[in-house]
Every structure is written in C-alpha cells, then in structure tokens.
Amino acid sequence: MLRLVFAKPERNRLYIRQLFHEIDNLGVNSVGIVIIISVFIGGIMTIQFAYALMNPLYPSYLIGLATRDTLLLEFSSTMLALIMAGKIGSNITSEIGSMRVTEQIDSLEIMGVNSASYLILPKIIAVVAIFPFLFILSVFFGILGGLVTGPITGTITVPEFVDGIKTLFVPYYITFSIIKSLFFGFLVASVPAYFGYYVQGGALEVGKASTKAVVNTNILILFFDLILTRLLLTV
C-alpha cells in the first residue's frame, strides 16, 4: 500500500488543497483536546509527585523537575500519541472505510485517480507535520497545569515549581521527543488508513476496523517507543 501512497500525485494542486484540509481537520481540530488533557495531566502529575516526594530530604523543586521531564520524555509524545490514535486514528479509519463500502474509492479508481495516494498521503503528511506542534503545545500546557495546580492545592509554590522547571534541563529531551512524535505521527495516520482502505462489508465492518486500527496503532506506538528510547537514550 505504501508504494501506492507515495506514488507521484496526479495533480499537485489538488493534493495541496487536500493537505490543508487535513491539517485543519486532523490537526487544528485536535488542539482543544490536547490542551485540556495536558493541563489536567500536568496538574495531576504535580499533585502526585508532591505526594511521592513528601520526604523533607527531597527539595521541593524536584516536583517541577519531575513534572517537566515526565511531560517531555513520555507524556507529551507517547501518551499523547496513544490518545490521538483514538481520536485521529478512528476518524481516519471510519472516513476511508465508509468511502470504501459506499464505492467512493471504486469511483476514484475508475476515474483513473490513485485513490490510495489521494486519500492517504495528505493525511500522513498532515499528521506527521502537526504532531511535533501538538507535542510542544502539550508540554507547555502540561507545565502550565502544574504551575496552576501546585499553588492552588498548596503542594508547591510558583517560585519552587519554576525553579524545578529550570533545574537540570536537558535540551536533547526535546529533540528526542520530537523524533518520537514524527514516528508516532506516521503510525497514527498510516495504520488506521490501511485498516480503512482494505475494509470489506458494511457499517459494522467499518466499526470493527476502527477498533482494530486503534488497538494495533497503540501497540505499534508502544513498540516503537521502546525501540526509539533504546536507540536514542543510550547511556
């Protein structure tokens, strides 16, 4: 399928139009949920780290540091990708799957359009392009969530939290997570697209394909997370 997807487009202008549509549909429309989840998770992590680091021997800025590194290393790339696999992935499978069962894909093929490329390529490019931005957004709002929740719940003051954010900062963590988010973006778009494109039957099968797509994407994300972490964070 990938050979078909990455074939030369028939008309670049139409693909670019489709790409902007997908960036809006799959990317921009996900900004809200990313912000909400990140703010809450950032806040929850702050409270949990405060609880875990209650020992007076631990400096309180560690709460900010732990929140930051957890967001940077795992949550805003991997966990967010798992969540997006549910939102974006099921959307892609059901959209393409519905087009398959209602013969819209056959209709494109008969016209002479490379349907795999026309339908899937813009989605892959859009999701891969938008994922690093969603990652950055998630880190920012996650930290903001911690910054707000800490003082409100009385677990940490703003200066202590900010201290933690600035302490022992490793810029490479950002590079590492952006590389991961590019991989995960590709998985989140391509795996569900595959399941949707080859679905057979009717509405019931499209639903089943969506579930399968999300499950398989999640497993692949975790698998690649392991591989990439081993490759990129070697001590």
Next chain:
Amino acid sequence: MIEVKHLYKSFDGNEVLKDISIRFEKGQTNLIIGRSGSGKTVLIKSILGLFDVDRGEIWYDDRNFLTISHKERKRMRQEIGMVFQGGALFDSSSVEGNVRFPLDMFTRMSSKEKQERVEFCLEHVNIEKQAFKLYPSEISGGMQKRVAIARAIALNPKYLFCDEPNSGLDPETSTVIDQLIQALTREFQMTTIINTHDMNSVIEIGELVLFISKGEKEWVGNKDQILHSGSKKLDDFIFANKLYAQIKKGT
C-alpha cells in the same frame, strides 16, 4: 464500441463468468440483466478492470484493455464514466464539487470553463441551480443518481457504465433516470452498459439486452424480442412478475 471475447473469471476456483462474448455498440443502451448472483456485477467490474479476469479479451474500440500498458489504461479511464448503485458521491463535496472533481483532476480548464462545464452537466440532468451548493446527504436518492450521472459525463466520456441505476428509486423516478441515460447516450454517442434487474428498464430502454444465468450468456436480443425469447431461464426471470406474464398472454 466495447467487445468482450471468451471472458472467464473465477473466485477461489469457483467460476463466476464462463465464456462470455458480446459486443456493445455505441449510441445505444446496452443492458446486462440476470438474477442476483448471476455474475452481472462481476462482468461489469471485469470490463472496468476492477477485477482481473482469468482469460479472454476486452476491447474498447481498437484497444485491448487487458494488454495495454498501465499508463495507457490509466489515461483510458478518463474516457470512462461510471454511475454506481448508491451514487458513490463524495460526501465531503457539494453537488457542484462532485461534478467539478474530475475536471480539477484531469483537465487544465480555467475556473470559468470548469464552472460552465459543471453547469452544463448538471442542467443536462435537470438539477436546478439552487441545489448546486447542497451536499449529497441533503438531496434525494433520485437527485443523487442524477448528480452521479452528471459527474460521470463531466469529462465527456466515450463509455458510460451504470450499475443498477434505478435501485431504491420509485417507478416514476426510475423511468426518468432511464430516459435520461438513453438521451445522453444518443446525444453524446457513448457506449453505454447498464447493469440492472429492473424489467421496466429493459422494456423502456433495452436496445440490446444480454441475459446472464449462472455466469453464462443465456440470451441476447432487444426489448421487442425479450417477451418471446424462447429461453426458459429468461422466461422464468421475466415472468416471475405477473404483470409481464399477463402482457405475454395478451390479457
């Protein structure tokens, strides 16, 4: 003209088409009829290249569809229009967006020329201007079929395929669709192949009728001959409808 010669197609060893040979002339409405599961959809999809056939030849005028290059086949597809059973309109595009799509994809027309062509096609299938901006989910089944026909003729095709264009439509709308397809076929001198099991369509526009039974060519004729074909299988198919049985008896 489209000609099929000794066409065979099987799925998992089960032969679905057996030695089908037929010539569909241009400018007339050619119908493929048969019971559900008789192989008519497989035949039409094989002719369209959506299924790879086991053996045989498929000729589009002087081009053997099965031996031409992939590039040539792709180019040829732009000469083919197809109306699917459910319309297969793109849900995310408006009525005019659907008709404009093939023009955007395959022509270098200016926006004005495209708009003129879109309006020409939609007016030819009697879609009023108020409906141009509507989405497929906002229009009736009959209208969807007409939009699908408009999209199919947008690139001025030489060959038009219709897969059960009347399914799900009331008799009056079915007749309108049949007459529309016949009128367009004559006006644009297309080779039109319609896959149907609607006897009203056969009586209305069956200029050439191919009856398939269990994947085999059972009878070929026209609407005037069909009631007296002499084929028992065809008689069983047609006269399952009591009205046609009474017509044959002259009652």
